[in-house]
Amino acid sequence: MSNINHDIEWMVAALAPWAISPHPNFSENAITRVSELALVTERRDQRELDRYKVEEVQDGQEWQVDLVKAARESLFEETQESSTESLWRLALDARLPLGARVSAALYGSLGLTELELPSVAAARLLELFEQLSERKNPNDHSSSARLGIAAVLQQRVARLEDACGYTEARLAVESVLEWLPLESEAFDYDFPVSQGISWSASKVQKDVAASLRYHALASKAHLEQLSGDTWVQVVRGRGSWVDERLNSRVAERDGMMLRDSFETTFESTTGTRYLMRDVASEKGYAALLVAELAGHTSRIRSCREALAKVLLLEDHEDVHSAREALRLLRQSRATKSLQSALKWIRSQGPTAALVADATTVISRASSDRWVTEADLSVMEAAADFLAPQDLSRAIKATFLLSETEQLSGRADWAVQDKIWKTLARLVPGSGEDDFIARRAAQHLANPKLLAEPFSSTLAKVVESIDWASVGPEAIKLWKGWITSETEAKADVDELRSISAHFILGGVSNFGTLKDLERAAFLADNGLPSGENPEIIDEARSSIIAALAAEIEGARTGVLSFGGLSSSNVASAFAFRFADKEVWIALSDFLTNPLVDAVFKEKALDRLASRAQEIPDPVKKALRHKWTSVIEGARSDHFFGPKPLPVFAAAVRLGSALKIMSHSDSLSSVLRLAASDDPARVEAARTIPSILSSDDATWGHVMLLQLARDKHPEVRAEAGHSLVLSLRQNSEITHSVKARIIELIASDGIRVPLRIIHAIQMIAPKHSELLQFVKPELVSLDQDGSPRIIRSAAREALARIEIAGSKETTND
Structure with a gap:
């Protein structure tokens, strides 16, 4: 040679x-x-x-x-x-x-x-x-x-x-x-080099x-x-001139992103337009190309992730850019960034990019016999869009993750948890219900794995299976486990209860529920047949004790996050059983200025949705101490979202109970609408609660504006509220209906689904207001729509038809 x-x-x-x-x-x-x-x-x-x-x-x-x-x-x-x-x-x-x-x-x-x-x-x-x-x-x-x-x-x-x-x-x-x-x-071979060196x-x-x-x-x-000591050499080592040039390409990419961000923020009204200049994505491709050719694995993945983000920021609505971004994020194994991108694209599109990438993953996995956690995330996000045969192939591909992770030395419970979370999304409509039921049953005899959080994941799988399509062999396995005399374990109570509900048609573990969990069950379902009514007294005591404990925690500065919301359980329990003692404890809790707003939100929204059913003494107590509710503690917690400019849930209840003046409520909504994305979502959610039945025009104007927001969550909530506010008179009802029709036909899932849910809510009493949207619902109940949209549209149509037939009968 x-x-x-x-x-x-x-x-x-x-x-x-x-x-x-x-x-x-x-x-x-x-x-x-x-x-x-x-x-x-x-x-x-x-x-x-x-x-x-x-x-x-x-x-x-x-x-x-x-x-x-x-x-x-x-x-x-x-x-x-x-x-x-x-x-x-x-x-x-x-x-x-x-x-x-x-x-x-x-x-x-x-x-x-x-x-x-x-x-x-x-x-x-x-x-x-x-x-x-x-x-x-x-x-x-x-x-x-x-x-x-x-x-x-x-x-x-x-x-x-x-x-x-x-x-x-x-x-x-x-x-x-x-x-x-x-x-x-030494290298003896010579060749001409650039004049630049x-x-x-x-x-x-x-x-x-x-x-x-x-x-x-x-x-x-x-x-x-990190099992060896090579990392020490890497940390202490120094890159070459070649790597420094690669770093400069990365810096150019990031510099252009900074340039574009600065100009968008501080020069947006200058009217300046730039022609024929480089864009950040081009520099991103340049940096990635050099890293790929060099085989620098860590830099390859970081450059892939960065370029994907640049592409989405430059034009997230373009199908090619979105598909390329998903591929790059998936191949970079950047699971957190990928999840965010998938959520966005699944919510508002372009879903063609999501389906294309998922189909690519399924085909590659079927032939090459390996998958990554990122691959599963893509298939999971695309589940509602995939045909039955693709879902079946995706299910089989999902099981490959266990073998793949064993090669990397990672085959713990977290891998199984990811596999079964994905399967819970893939099984509906796949025709693989019996296969999944049998595979899931294999885990019932594994006490080490059958614990939280995996048991909760398996419970979601049970909920997603069409048990009418499951064969007798699998049914027998599950029935045997449900009715076994093994000692009750808190780790599997939820799984056993849900399995009993779907397979046996009953609840097997009500007796194992304790304290607030038992109270929540009673609030949702009422007292089970044959149970002692004294259980209600015990649940009442549990709720009052939980509320008192949170008040004491607020007084001493000890906060506890996670689990059930005691105030939400209390409100549901109080409504179901008309329990005076719980109502008193709940009103004391809600009007305590030391208790943070994050612990009150769900209860306040439940009360706002059923304001006419709140007992007069409770209304009086809330009115008397309303300042403590609306201006109570709202801290910036590490575990919770950033506080909004105003306490939106309190505004909704205050408006529903006529505690707040219309001008104060309107001022609060305007502050929310002029703030960040979460605040605009709350603004859209709050507007229906403060609309006048005589004239909702001003609210419709605001909602129509929010319905064109750049963020899908804001558009979804605005569309939801537009449907709810059809019950109020307005000078621009025709514009409201036109926008509802546009939104319900939107790409993605989040916006149309939220609107359909609003239609389902008002259909029983106001079906006459929804006749204009029936053709769109019929169109959505077709094979070309995502499964979850088809199902929701079918349910909405059924409710409209049932309500309409009742009105005809009454006439």
Whole structure:
């Protein structure tokens, strides 16, 4: 392999393009094809190539043109698949020099990864390694050749990690370190370098070697999961010049985001428009490309996540941008950011991007037999949009997570919890109810796993199964567990109760519920048949004690978050049983200025929704101490949301009871509407409670404005309130109806679903007001709509029809 050193600059053009590319501050009459490839790597070719004349290639060197063309076109979706195959033909062509083959392989590996084929990329890189190494020892090759081979191996490490091939990756990273030239070794092969640097080709190769060594050590430390001491070398090590240039690309991306954010905030009214300037996403792609080619696994993932966020911030409504962002977040394994993006896209679209990414995940998992936690998040978010056959495939793919995580050394209860949370979303409409019921039953005999929080997750699975479709074998397993005489355990009480309800048609563990939980059950369901009425007295005592404990905690500064809201349980219990003692304790609680608002909100909203049913003495007590309610403690807790400008739940109750004047209520709503997203949601929610039955025009104007808000939660709540306020007279009812029709046809789930729920609420008494929306509901009750929307629309239509038939009968 005496000639294997030739043209190593092609590899440098992919790994350190700044050492090869023409510098904009120096004039050059003509550039070589390898310099053109360096421009492609820097993503400068589209903007700057017209400035340079590219030298013609000699006979027999046409592959240079093909390589540059294929590398460039592999970066674009329309030509990526064909150009990636062209790159691999070049990479595996033994007639080409090593540097060119390595460069083609690096680009080709990236292309396959973006096409969801990292396993194929890893296999082809191994094939190339075997060809280039000629099955010889590293010392049998020149330093430049070893550098090229090490680059191939490091790229393979990155792709193995992408494909969850952790065992192979651990072996591969050792090979990288074995093949890398020693730091003391010299590089004799020379090539022309950019006028923008002042050092030699030998120093450039040393820099590339140092960069690859750092990347390999970082990969090794990550694969060791801190079980080794490689992380110490990484922490104490220093990056090379090559890595510093990569950092500069990241800085350029972030700088442009800062620039855009500043201009949006402080220059929004200047009328200034900028043309033909770089955008942050372009710099994000540039930073990601260099990281991907270098095989720097940690930087790859951080650049993927950052670029995804940039794409969504630039244009989250564009289907291509949203789909690309989901892919990048999923491949970066950035689960928190991915969850936020999925929630947003599922809420308001573009759902086509979500369905496309989920379909891609399902197809890849079915063929490659591995999935990640991020993959499950995507399938879970898309569940309502998937066809039955896709749901069935997704269910089988979900079970692969356990095997995949075992390879990484993580196979604890959290993995099973994620699997079954996903299955709870995937099973409805899949036709796999019997299969899931049988698989879930296998966990009933596992006492270590069958505890909180996994037992609660399994309870959600039980709720999602269509038990009428479950076979007798699975039913027998579940019945046997439900009726077993094993000692009651709090960890499985919820699961046993829910299972009994859905499978036996009853409740088996009411006797195991205690204190506030038992009181909550009674408030929701009433006294079960055959139970002793004295249980109600015990529940009353539990509620009063819980309220007193929270008041004492507020007095001493000890706050407890989580679990049931004692005031909410108290309000529900008081309404159901007309319990005077609980009403007194609840009014004392709500009017105590020391008790934080966060502990009162749900109870106040329940009271506001049933204001006419509140006993007069309670109304009087609330009116007498209203200042303590509306101006009571509202702290900025670490575990709770940031306090709003006004106590919205109190405004709703105060308006419903006519405690607050109309002007005070309106002032509160205006403050909320002019604040942040959560406050605008509360503004939309509050408006119906303060509307006058004579003229709701002002409220409809505000709601119509909020119904065009940029945030889907605000639009959803505004649409919900528009439906509720149809009961009031208004001069712009036609505009309200038109906007409701627009919103109910919105992409996503959150906005149309919230509106349909409002229709369900008022249909029993006001079906005549909803005739205008029936065609839209019929349209939503079609196969093209998400499952949850179809079901809700069907229920809304049924309620309208039932109410309408009753009105006709009465007439």
